[in-house]
Amino acid sequence: MSYEDLPCADFVELATEYLEGSLPVEQRLIVERHLAFCSPCVDYLEQMRAVIRVTGSLREEDVPEPVMDSLIDAFRAISGHDR
Amino acid sequence: MDGTGCSDERMIAALRSGDETAFRALVKRHGATMRRVAYSFVSDEAVADEVVQETWLAVIRGLDGFEGRSSLKTWIFSILVRRAQTRGARERRTTPFSSLTRTGDDDGPTVDPDRFLPADHCAAGYWSITPGRFFELPEDRLLAAETVELVEEAIGRLPVRQQQVIRLRDVEGWDADEVCQSLELSGPNQRVLLHRARAAVRAELEQYFAEVVTL
DSSP: OOGGGSOHHHHHHHHHHHHHTOSOHHHHHHHHHHHHHOHHHHHHHHHHHHHHHHHHTOOOOOOOHHHHHHHHHHHHHHHHTTO | OOSOHHHHHHHHHHHHTTOHHHHHHHHHHHHHHHHHHHHHHHOOHHHHHHHHHHHHHHHHHHGGGOOOSSOHHHHHHHHHHHHHHHHHHHHHTTOTTOGGGOOOOOSSOSSOGGGBOOTTSTTTTSBSSOOOOGGGSOHHHHTOHHHHHHHHHHHHTSOHHHHHHHIIIIISOOOHHHHHHHHTOOHHHHHHHHHHHHHHHHHHHHHHHHHHOOO
16 A cells, blocks of 8 residues: 555545545555655645635624524523423 | 533523523524524515424423433524425425526536646646735724625525535534534535635635735
């Protein structure tokens, strides 16, 4: 088993499974061997980690107050009566 | 990550006792994400709002019967997804060009094949144009408002299923099992969708930083 077992074009398609830890052990070893010798693929993996960090910094908006108020009203009504 | 185990039990007990503060906290925690997920199915903001509203009513009414076989969060989102899918199917008959039809793009390479050496090269399949090193940027540059906006737009252009998965996994920080349960996806399918979504965002970030930053 060597670095040549896995072309970079194939490695990039395994990157998420590698990060997820879902690769079968044999494939994971092939990936790790490739990464030990291929710094561009290490960089690709770092790019993916950066993508996760940036995406993780996205924030959802707050629920608008009128929507919240009407939901609280519904909660009050249902909790108080027919539930 | 939140809303599992003990804290779930406390939350459910509070909700069953009619605790409005607990309910408000629950809506605040999930409301915006529910709206996003609903919208991705129905492609209409007003309909998405209705679906979210109906889901909360179903949640409130169903609290006493909730047995805790899944987490509170995945239970709520399963209700939401079922309702949104039903509404989406109905809406689709009247809006044939709905973004819901954009489910394709699920195979083929996620990195431009021109980035690799061609088949007739002795090192075929190895990088010809190596990945940019934007990940070395200072964190405040990497996470600048402009970058975040770019990623937001990039996610908005993804096929629906990919949007749902990357939002729940990487924006909301859910784990894979929670996403599979809520969206009724298999593990491998979830991973493929996540991979394609992240790879698409990666390509846009790389291109953006190549244009605006000299590393």
